[in-house]
Amino acid sequence: MTQAILEVNNLARSFGAFQVLQDVQFQVDKGDIVGLLGPNGSGKSTLLNIISGFIAPDRGTVLLDGKCISSMPTFRIVKEGLARTFQLPVMPQKMSVLEVAMAADTSMHGVMSTLVRGASIRKAERDTRERAMHLLDELLLTRVSHLPASAISGGQKKLLGIVCALMARPRLLMLDEPTAGVHPNLRQDIVRALHRLNEQGMTLVIVEHDMHFIREACNRCIVLDQGHIVASCKPLELTSNERVVQAYLGTGGASASANANANANANAETVTP
Ligand code: ADP
Ligand code: MG
Numbered sequence: 001m002t003q004a005i006l007e008v009n010n011l012a013r014s015f016g017a018f019q020v021l022q023d024v025q026f027q028v029d030k031g032d033i034v035g036l037l038g039p040n041g042s043g044k045s046t047l048l049n050i051i052s053g054f055i056a057p058d059r060g061t062v063l064l065d066g067k068c069i070s071s072m073p074t075f076r077i078v079k080e081g082l083a084r085t086f087q088l089p090v091m092p093q094k095m096s097v098l099e100v101a102m103a104a105d106t107s108m109h110g111v112m113s114t115l116v117r118g119a120s121i122r123k124a125e126r127d128t129r130e131r132a133m134h135l136l137d138e139l140l141l142t143r144v145s146h147l148p149a150s151a152i153s154g155g156q157k158k159l160l161g162i163v164c165a166l167m168a169r170p171r172l173l174m175l176d177e178p179t180a181g182v183h184p185n186l187r188q189d190i191v192r193a194l195h196r197l198n199e200q201g202m203t204l205v206i207v208e209h210d211m212h213f214i215r216e217a218c219n220r221c222i223v224l225d226q227g228h229i230v231a232s233c234k235p236l237e238l239t240s241n242e243r244v245v246q247a248y249l250g251t252g253g254a255s256a257s258a259n260a261n262a263n264a265n266a267n268a269e270t271v272t273p
Contacts, residue, residue, distance in 0.1 A: 004063075005030045005172050005203050006051070006082075011060030013046060020046050021227045024060070028172070033194065033204045035214040035235065038224035039247060044207045045087055047224070048174050052084040053077040064172065078106055083170035085161040087177045087207075091149035097160055098145040101132035104164035128167075135163045138193055140186065155182035159190070166197070173197070174205040179213055191217050211238070223247060 004027040011024040021043045028034050038044050049055045051062050053074040062070040069077050091100060105128045136145050139159040144152050149160060158178055165173055178194075179187045187210070194204055194217055208214055214221060215235045223231040223238070225247035231238070238244050 003030050004028065005065055006205070007061075007063040007066075008047075008051065009061045009063070011047070011050060011062070012058050013043075013050060013055070014058060019227060021050070021057075024224075024227070024229055026222050026229060026232060028203060028205060030203055031198070031201070032220055033198055033206065033218045035218035035221040036205055036207045036224065037209070037214065037221055037238070037244075039250075042224040042247070043227045044224055045176055048084055048176055048205075048207065052082060052174065075106070078168045078170070081169075081171040082174070083165035083168045083172075084174040085158070085165050085176055085178060087180070089157045089161040091152075091157055091160065093148065093150045095149055096146055097141055097149050097152060097156075098129070098132055098136065100149040100160060101136055101145075101163045101167060102128050104167035105131070106168045132163070132167065135166050136160075138196070139163050140189055153181075155186060158182055159186075162190075162193075170202065172203045172205070174207075176207045177209070178206060179208065179210055187213060211235075214238075 006028040008024060008026050011021055012019070013021045024043075024047060036044050036047070046055070050057045050070075053069065053072055053076075057070060060070070061068055064077070064080055064082050067080065069080055069082070072080070095103065102125075107124070107128075133142070133145070136142050139162055141152075141156060141159055141163065144156060149157070152160065158181060162175065162178060165175075175194075179190055182190065191213065194206070198204060206214075206217060208217075218235050221231070221233055221235050221238055222229060223233075223241075223244050225243070230243040230247055231241050233241055233244075
């Protein structure tokens with residue numbers, strides 16, 4: 001029997017009078033690759049921000065391996081085994097790609113590692129460098145590892161964001177639109193890299209619009225529309241699911257607003273097979 005690694009219960013969040021998430025409830029089983037879909041503005045990034053501790057929910061709980069993490073700060077959630085990447089990664093100006101990857105190793109942080117540079121610290125630094133170089137290689141960034149992280153392309157910054165998240169050795173990795181802005185030739189490599197991570201035991205939650213990517217990468221999908229979960233199904237069932245089609249095409253029900261129609265126009269191309 002599979003076991004839930006992530007449980008989200010009755011999550012709600014508003015910004016001012018705008019209810020962004022309402023009664024959001026789902027679970028992710030260990031070993032799953034779950035696609036999180038929904039039109040622009042449906043609340044996907046807000047959901048990731050809450051799960052990863054960047055913002056607090058108004059209501060509801062998040063459990064990682066049965067342990068409540070919803071009131072923990074982000075750095076503790078990362079240490080508990082949950083890491084995430086960002087939709088629009090921002091990189092520091094004066095660090096190289098390799099340095100940024102090394103700085104993401106949470107086990108290296110602390111006053112002692114700064115003050116005491118003994119043999120064990122130097123060995124830990126060597127290990128961190130080796131692991132960072134290995135992950136940069138896996139995500140096809142070896143060629144640019146010496147460049148300033150702020151100077152690489154938007155797609156490469158996405159890949160570096162994945163490397164940084166992996167440096168924390170997460171059991172659950174959540175990715176916010178990992179292929180948006182990435183050259184099409186690289187997408188297949190990203191799918192392969194994510195499958196390799198999954199084969200090594202990592203559970204993945206991926207926010208993504210690209211249906212081809214979803215079909216190739218994911219074994220289950222959750223669809224958000226205007227802050228509500230409207231579907232939980234297999235990728236191949238998406239296009240025959242009425243609630244999903246309504247969410248993207250903005251016809252009927254809660255999706256009939258002008259806003260939803262604008263979202264549908266922006267997304268229809270990516271969700272229609
Ligand atoms: P998605 O990732 O699905 O495109 P988001 O979670 O980014 O959607 O945003 C959902 C809605 O919440 C959008 O209408 C957005 O403008 C709004 N929103 C997100 N973050 C904030 C914030 N910090 N303050 C006010 N509104 C926000
Ligand atoms: Mg988003």
